[in-house]
Amino acid sequence: MQRNKQVAMGRKKFNMDPKKGIQFLIENDLLKNTCEDIAQFLYKGEGLNKTAIGDYLGERDDFNIQVLHAFVGLHEFTDLNLVQALRQFLWSFRLPGEAQKIDRMMEAFAQRYCQCNSGVFQSTDTCYVLSFAIIMLNTSLHNPNVKDKPTVERFIAMNRGINDGGDLPEELLRNLYESIKNEPFKIPEDDGNDLTHTFFNPDREGWLLKLGGGRVKTWKRRWFILTDNCLYYFEYTTDKEPRGIIPLENLSIRELEDSKKPNCFELYIPDNKDQVIKACKTEADGRVVEGNHTVYRISAPTPEEKEEWIKCIKAAISRDPFYEMLAARKKKVSSTKRH
Numbered sequence: 001m002q003r004n005k006q007v008a009m010g011r012k013k014f015n016m017d018p019k020k021g022i023q024f025l026i027e028n029d030l031l032k033n034t035c036e037d038i039a040q041f042l043y044k045g046e047g048l049n050k051t052a053i054g055d056y057l058g059e060r061d062d063f064n065i066q067v068l069h070a071f072v073g074l075h076e077f078t079d080l081n082l083v084q085a086l087r088q089f090l091w092s093f094r095l096p097g098e099a100q101k102i103d104r105m106m107e108a109f110a111q112r113y114c115q116c117n118s119g120v121f122q123s124t125d126t127c128y129v130l131s132f133a134i135i136m137l138n139t140s141l142h143n144p145n146v147k148d149k150p151t152v153e154r155f156i157a158m159n160r161g162i163n164d165g166g167d168l169p170e171e172l173l174r175n176l177y178e179s180i181k182n183e184p185f186k187i188p189e190d191d192g193n194d195l196t197h198t199f200f201n202p203d204r205e206g207w208l209l210k211l212g213g214g215r216v217k218t219w220k221r222r223w224f225i226l227t228d229n230c231l232y233y234f235e236y237t238t239d240k241e242p243r244g245i246i247p248l249e250n251l252s253i254r255e256l257e258d259s260k261k262p263n264c265f266e267l268y269i270p271d272n273k274d275q276v277i278k279a280c281k282t283e284a285d286g287r288v289v290e291g292n293h294t295v296y297r298i299s300a301p302t303p304e305e306k307e308e309w310i311k312c313i314k315a316a317i318s319r320d321p322f323y324e325m326l327a328a329r330k331k332k333v334s335s336t337k338r339h
Helices: 002-016 018-027 035-044 050-058 062-073 082-091 099-116 124-142 152-158 170-182 303-318 322-336
Strands: 204-211 219-227 230-234 244-247 252-256 264-268 280-282 288-290 295-299
Touching (some): 002 050, 018 050, 082 099, 082 124, 124 170, 124 322, 204 303
Antiparallel strands (some): 204 219, 204 295, 244 280, 252 264
């Protein structure tokens, strides 16, 4: 009984702080200090929070990386297609939000998949890029906020040239597309993944004035929430759906003097004067339309709040090297053929 109590205590500690939980279990001889033993413990996952498992597996130090590889090695992917293997893998923990952590985990997954299914892909890079394409496809097809749903043709076109410069069989891509379309990934719901949770723990929130993008430019008071590398704005704090969403990737921010409003700053696309910023907003009749701003001009209530917003937005912009990472990997696999 004493042992069971300590194991329960260790799991509780793990769910609050994974490293401390593992430490506690090792110190009380409930777990061996080997990557294999810890990987087994995480793989069984009894009573463990799947977000905590993902955080532990994504850590950068050498021991955690060894645990990650041992954990992935416990998965049997032989004769599964890539979607089936991803379903199994992504159910065993929750992917953390940081690009570098995701990169390490997907790298380990791609290596294991290719090891179990030799000859399906030319390289682990191909498997890695296609795995990401599938995860993004899942989001695009099943997230209600994404209005522009990709077709199978667009999915095929998106993945041209990723098999060491060559194309993957069209039938393979069609099958993967259909599988995701018919059944979204089940994501472990430890802490919810819906809109209310997205906005539950934001980087920053508050009232700001936003200059409209229409012909007559008027300032409107909006409730802004900064989270997940996006700036959302609402008409009222009680609204369930945002009036607009501004993804921050590839944007820059600068302070600005405006004769009509104090404490201004502006979001813009660097090196591109007239390009419209990728964003969307909800019209009064409920239609979701693309934004038409080449810049977003915003005014804060005080100089201190302006400084704080600029600092938080800058951090959010630079925190997502995710797309560059994927682009670099794609470039690597498609250039292999040419050299």
